[in-house]
Amino acid sequence: MSTATTRAPEGRYGRSSDERADRTLKIVGAVLGGVLLVVIGWFGYHYVGQNKISAEVIGFEIGENAVQVHLEVRKDADATGYCTLRSQAEDGGEVGRADFRFGGDETRIDKVVTLRTKARGTSAELLGCHAE
Structure with a gap:
């Protein structure tokens, strides 16, 4: 005795909806992946x-x-350009902030700068440097 199959013959009725959905998901994934690479490259x-x-x-x-x-x-x-430094007190409050300017032809500057504070600071933090 043989068993009957319930599958449609291959190629007779076109692609199934699952195959169309898979293809659409692959295209959407490739486009989103490309956009993500462009955004990462731009930020970098x-x-x-x-x-x-x-x-x-x-x-x-x-x-x-x-x-x-x-x-x-x-x-x-x-x-x-300039670099911005700040100092905070023990309770986390800011007690000093200043910009220090740098120029000249040197590519590496190693300098000790004085950040004046309104109370005793417990830290020194570099907030960032910006070109002018």
Whole structure:
């Protein structure tokens, strides 16, 4: 005795709706993936490629009304700009903020700057650097 199949013969009635849905999902996924790659590339270019000045805080010394900050700045030779530093008190309140300008032909500047505070600061934080 043989069993009868309930499947339609292949190719007789066109593609099934599942195959059409799969194809649509693949196209939508490819388009969204491409858009995501373009967005990541755009942000990467503007964050890394266009940033002419970067810096980091190497260390700091706390005083009663000032914080001495050892700042290392890396920049393009022709770039001028500024870096913003801030200091916070133990309770988290901001006690000092200042911009420090950099220029010249050097590509690496290693400098100790003084951030004046209105009370005793417990930290020194680099908020960011911007080219002019």
